[in-house]
Amino acid sequence: xKSLGKLSRVLVASVLFSALALxxxxxxxxxSWNDGDSRNAVIDFVNKVTKKGSDDFVPAAERIAVFDNDxxxxxxxxxxxxxxFALDRVKTLAPEHPEWKEKQPFxxxxxxxxxxxFAGGDHAILELxxxxxxxxTTEEFSDIVEDxxxxxxxxKTNRPYTEMIYQxxxxxxxxxxxxxxxxxxxxxxxxxxxxxxxxxxxGIPPEQVVGSSIKTKFEMRDGTPxxxxxxxxxxxxxxxxxxxxxxxxxxxxxxxxxxxxxxxLQMLQWTAAGDGxxxxxxxxxxxxxxxWAYDRESSIGKLDKGLDEATAKGWTVVDMKKEWKTIFPAxx
Amino acid sequence: xKSLGKLSRVLVASVLFSALALxxxxxxxxxSWNDGDSRNAVIDFVNKVTKKGSDDFVPAAERIAVFDNDxxxxxxxxxxxxxxFALDRVKTLAPEHPEWKEKQPFxxxxxxxxxxxFAGGDHAILELxxxxxxxxTTEEFSDIVEDxxxxxxxxKTNRPYTEMIYQxxxxxxxxxxxxxxxxxxxxxxxxxxxxxxxxxxxGIPPEQVVGSSIKTKFEMRDGTPxxxxxxxxxxxxxxxxxxxxxxxxxxxxxxxxxxxxxxxLQMLQWTAAGDGxxxxxxxxxxxxxxxWAYDRESSIGKLDKGLDEATAKGWTVVDMKKEWKTIFPAxx
Numbered sequence: 225x226k227s228l229g230k231l232s233r234v235l236v237a238s239v240l241f242s243a244l245a246l247x248x249x250x251x252x253x254x255x256s257w258n259d260g261d262s263r264n265a266v267i268d269f270v271n272k273v274t275k276k277g278s279d280d281f282v283p284a285a286e287r288i289a290v291f292d293n294d295x296x297x298x299x300x301x302x303x304x305x306x307x308x309f310a311l312d313r314v315k316t317l318a319p320e321h322p323e324w325k326e327k328q329p330f331x332x333x334x335x336x337x338x339x340x341x342f343a344g345g346d347h348a349i350l351e352l353x354x355x356x357x358x359x360x361t362t363e364e365f366s367d368i369v370e371d372x373x374x375x376x377x378x379x380k381t382n383r384p385y386t387e388m389i390y391q392x393x394x395x396x397x398x399x400x401x402x403x404x405x406x407x408x409x410x411x412x413x414x415x416x417x418x419x420x421x422x423x424x425x426x427g428i429p430p431e432q433v434v435g436s437s438i439k440t441k442f443e444m445r446d447g448t449p450x451x452x453x454x455x456x457x458x459x460x461x462x463x464x465x466x467x468x469x470x471x472x473x474x475x476x477x478x479x480x481x482x483x484x485x486x487x488x489l490q491m492l493q494w495t496a497a498g499d500g501x502x503x504x505x506x507x508x509x510x511x512x513x514x515x516w517a518y519d520r521e522s523s524i525g526k527l528d529k530g531l532d533e534a535t536a537k538g539w540t541v542v543d544m545k546k547e548w549k550t551i552f553p554a555x556x
Numbered sequence: 557x558k559s560l561g562k563l564s565r566v567l568v569a570s571v572l573f574s575a576l577a578l579x580x581x582x583x584x585x586x587x588s589w590n591d592g593d594s595r596n597a598v599i600d601f602v603n604k605v606t607k608k609g610s611d612d613f614v615p616a617a618e619r620i621a622v623f624d625n626d627x628x629x630x631x632x633x634x635x636x637x638x639x640x641f642a643l644d645r646v647k648t649l650a651p652e653h654p655e656w657k658e659k660q661p662f663x664x665x666x667x668x669x670x671x672x673x674f675a676g677g678d679h680a681i682l683e684l685x686x687x688x689x690x691x692x693t694t695e696e697f698s699d700i701v702e703d704x705x706x707x708x709x710x711x712k713t714n715r716p717y718t719e720m721i722y723q724x725x726x727x728x729x730x731x732x733x734x735x736x737x738x739x740x741x742x743x744x745x746x747x748x749x750x751x752x753x754x755x756x757x758x759g760i761p762p763e764q765v766v767g768s769s770i771k772t773k774f775e776m777r778d779g780t781p782x783x784x785x786x787x788x789x790x791x792x793x794x795x796x797x798x799x800x801x802x803x804x805x806x807x808x809x810x811x812x813x814x815x816x817x818x819x820x821l822q823m824l825q826w827t828a829a830g831d832g833x834x835x836x837x838x839x840x841x842x843x844x845x846x847x848w849a850y851d852r853e854s855s856i857g858k859l860d861k862g863l864d865e866a867t868a869k870g871w872t873v874v875d876m877k878k879e880w881k882t883i884f885p886a887x888x
Binding site: 474 | 617620694738747748751761762763765769772773774780781783790796797799800803804805806807808822825826829
């Protein structure tokens with residue numbers, strides 16, 4: 225061994241260094257969460273399901289966590305951001321559709337008359353979304369979304385929409401992934417509206433994004449295959465649709481679910497009903513100053529039945545005002 | 557350092573052992589493939605896309621490989637295995653359906669008269685599948701599939717269906733995964749017929765299985781949420797449907813695609829049309845002795861247009877008889 229003297233010293237030193245580094249205190253994984261019930265509940269759950277030998281241990285492959293997007297990972301006021309995209313897109317497309325000047329809901333959309341648009345109800349919104357989201361290939365649509373996000377600004381904060389995301393939820397996503405969880409989005413929003421940016425913004429790759437969709441059609445164009453987006457609803461990923469979509473896309477029942485509205489209730493119920501340790505959390509919008517305050521009476525992100533069930537079942541409800549140190553990340 | 561003498565020797569020995577182990581020659585990743593064009597083409601492609609700094613390098617996150625199932629990963633003769641399941645299930649359910657004794661295609665199915673069943677065409681098959689696959693919850697269906705697979709035997713080989721899989725393809729799946737690929741099934745077969753067993757048989761988890769499906773409905777039963785399977789087609793994952801489903805489930809274009817029939821052609825075209833290095837492979841059934849020999853004229857797994865396109869485009873076509881040392885794994 226003598227001729228290895230120097231090498232051995234280097235090796236021993238490096239091994240000891242690693243050994244010393246190991247028990248170092250881990251830095252706080254959730255720095256934007258105040259010490260309180262919600263933070264503790266999350267950490268307790270993660271410790272429980274990741275502790276080998278524990279009764280609650282869940283193998284990594286089954287650590288599926290599902291997140292709603294609008295109002296859970298990013299803001300949704302004063303209107304769903306995808307609707308802002310649809311309205312802008314209707315304006316861009318208007319020169320090709322002179323008939324829209326006289327036809328509702330397009331007329332109102334072009335005049336910026338949101339009151340009339342909303343008065344048309346879901347049907348009007350759906351019509352705007354179809355007209356603005358279809359007629360292009362999937363690749364063209366992805367570019368259109370990226371272009372829009374690179375310039376559009378939120379009407380209240382003047383920040384890019386992709387910065388209207390919740391810093392505490394970003395930390396939570398990363399904390400779960402660091403503990404072997406696979407994080408999915410399961411949103412009422414458009415699957416192809418989200419996929420172009422969820423990986424860079426949330427660290428969630430396209431194959432882990434589930435959402436509403438319109439139909440697409442395979443076509444050959446000059447010998448090149450394309451998928452063309454059709455003005456026909458394929459799937460509405462809301463309420464009862466969420467467990468259906470989870471089953472269709474993931475094929476496993478999640479062990480943790482995160483939402484903010486009654487539209488997420490069935491997803492939380494489905495998650496909670498599995499065997500073993502389960503975690504359900506509602507983000508409650510309580511901060512009129514730093515964000516918005518709304519729940520039982522809101523037309524966007526209504527949280528009413530869900531709040532009752534969360535109380536009855538002992539699910540975690542985050543009080544944004546009290547429990548979150550920061551809402552949005554620092555401006556870039 | 558002296559007091560660490562023994563420790564340091566152990567450490568040095570273990571580090572040196574690891575170091576010596578590193579450059580050891582890797583064992584053959586595809587032992588059931590004869591040295592030949594197909595084997596070389598696969599290995600060349602994998603080397604190319606995994607070599608950092610190469611023009612063809614593809615980041616691991618984008619290394620998506622899609623595999624058809626029937627006739628590509630497991631056999632499909634003398635009939636799709638899922639149809640054998642449907643026929644057995646019709647027999648099991650017959651006591652609850654006395655009307656089937658007089659009603660086609662059920663009458664023929666119960667009498668084992670396959671000729672009449674097939675004479676009814678796709679419509680008859682679909683009717684049998686609906687009747688035998690619906691009316692239960694998703695969890696019940698999963699158990700039913702597992703029970704069937706644990707006892708059913710292939711009519712020719714008398715082996716369990718899950719042993720009628722291609723050993724060379726198992727090696728290929730593992731070789732791709734060892735090189736950072738994410739392997740998916742994209743099959744015309746039922747998504748929920750495959751998911752209960754693809755992980756243990758192919759190493760492919762449920763969330764990486766894409767297939768045909770019937771609709772499901774979220775329901776509360778005595779306060780417990782269930783997903784009930786309905787006798788209504790949701791999606792047919794065949795031909796033009798395959799790129800549509802790939803886009804819907806994965807949201808990325810694969811860089812490698814593996815099939816065996818014209819039903820896979822659009823999936824291969826979609827894969828081939830992306831930028832950068834691409835790999836398309838057809839398994840051609842040429843071995844009447846060890847498996848089955850069929851292509852252009854077959855009603856099951858017809859490979860006609862696909863074979864022409866493979867030749868024109870220079871895709872890899874595996875001659876099972878010449879290129880595979882073994883077809884099925886050794887009996888357990």
